[in-house]
Every structure is written in structure tokens, then in C-alpha cells.
Amino acid sequence: MRAVRHTEHGIEVLDVPEPDGDGPIVRVRAGSICGSDLHMLAMGPLPFTLGHELAGVLDDGTRVAVDPTSGCGTCDQCARGATHLCRNGFDRLLGVGAHGGFANAVAASDHRLVPLPESLRIEDACLVEPLGVAVHGVRLSRMGGGERVAVVGAGAIGLAAVAAASPVASEVGIVARHDAQIAAGERLGARAAAGEYDVVFEAAGTESALATAADLCRPNGMIVFLSTHWEPVAIPGLPALMKELAFQWSYCTCAHDGGHDLDDAAALLAADPEIASTLITHRFPLDDAAEAFRVAADRASGAIKVVLEP
């Protein structure tokens, strides 16, 4: 089968052995490129297939998305149901520590399979994971409903935050660099941010975005980080202190009372097809992965989510 690897020659699509093992094999139909995939390229050649946002079909025909995280089942975090925080989870993280989904097939034995609602197109269901990340962040914000919410950064994860927060918030404001990003936010129910907010999602990962988030937060408001800080960032100490801001980091997705973030995300995607049509801007066949990665990394391309279709 074919699989996307980062080698000394850059992004390549290689012939690799079919996945083996006892568990279910997912025949991948769609995988989307994440900002973290682009960051990992800076680490040089990687020994595994990339891709942690994926959807496909089991051999029995079941259509699924896949939780790339998996718990060891024995540590204290797994015992309390926080499998995404498993002490031993990194080596099993699909596309990050283990073979991922930019391939014809992936072994999903230890991974949670997310059955797709009937009306959710499988070619859009690779968004279940990134939207689930935003759903997880909204849950960690402990919003009760009716809050004013702002999102700083309008890349894929910022727009996913708009989509995830809109059903609960009274209003969603967005801070974005480009008019096209504001327009995408507006399609999902946001407007240009103005005024003060109860909860601010930081989805850009930069120091200036964090400063903006602190400015937008009301006293005793909360900043939720959906971004990844690949380098240390300075905390805007005085506004954070003088407003007694709360900071909450959000990582991947997990089960919660009565459900799972990924099932919630799949339901949200099925209920509002505008989310996928706004987020997915480009699609490429698997063999064009090098070009897909180039487009995903090119800010001038207008790319939000770039999808590979094996």
C-alpha cells in the first residue's frame, strides 16, 4: 500500500507493508493535514506514516473516524478515564508516535473508533478529530450557556472553535489577520470581535495572540489554549493579574459524562454541513501529498484544511 512519510527528500509517498495485527484495519478515505504535521517536518525524517485526522471504512463496511490517542489502560490517568493524558500514550499516538492515517490503511486496534452519523459524508469526517479538539476546549471552559466568546486566530482550529462554541455562546467574536478568515468565521456564526468576552479561545499559538486574548477577557474571564506553543511564550502578566484571569490548556479529546468529545464533534459536523464546506478548502489524491503539504504550509494559498484522499 501507499503511505506518506517524511524522509530526507521531504514528503514522499512510499510503498510500505499493509498494517498487520489482530485489531480492526481502517481503509482510509480521508485524512486532513494539521498544523502540527507541518511543525513535525522541522524535526527531520520521521520513522512513521503521518496523519492523525482520519476517517475510513472497516472491512465490515462500518464508516468510522478514529481517535488517534489511546490509553495504556493501566496508568492512573487511564484509570480515571483521562486516556488522552495517559502516562504512556505518546508512542501510540497515530501519526505522531505510531503509523498514522495518510495511507491506504491503518491499524486501529487500540484506538477508539467513532461511528459516523448517516448524514456525515466520509470525505468530510476527517474533521471529527480537529473539531473534537475544539469541542473538548469548549467543555473545559465550563461554559454554562449564553457566554460571550471570542476566538483569536482563524486557522482551522480557530474556525473549529467558532463552530464548537456557537451552539452554546450568546455571541462569538473572531480576531483574524485576513478578510477571508473573517468571512469564513462569519459563515460559521462569528463576527469581528469587539468589546469584552467571558471566554477567549487562543488558537494562534503566538505571544501577540495571547496578549490580544488577555485584552479581550473580562475580569475573572478564562483563556482556553487550543493552540500549541512550540516555543515558550511570555504571559501578559499585568492584565492577567489585574483581571485575575484563568488559563486552561486543552489537549486532544476524551470521554465525558454521557459521551465523548469525538461523538459530539461527529454530530455537530452532521448537523451543520457548512462547517466542512468552510473548513475544507483543498483536496488531493494521496500520491500528491507533497503538493498538499506545500499548499497547507503556504499562507498565500488560502488553505484552511487540506485533505488527502487515498
Ligand SMILES: [Zn+2]
Ligand atoms: Zn491535529
Ligand SMILES: [Zn+2]
Ligand atoms: Zn495509561
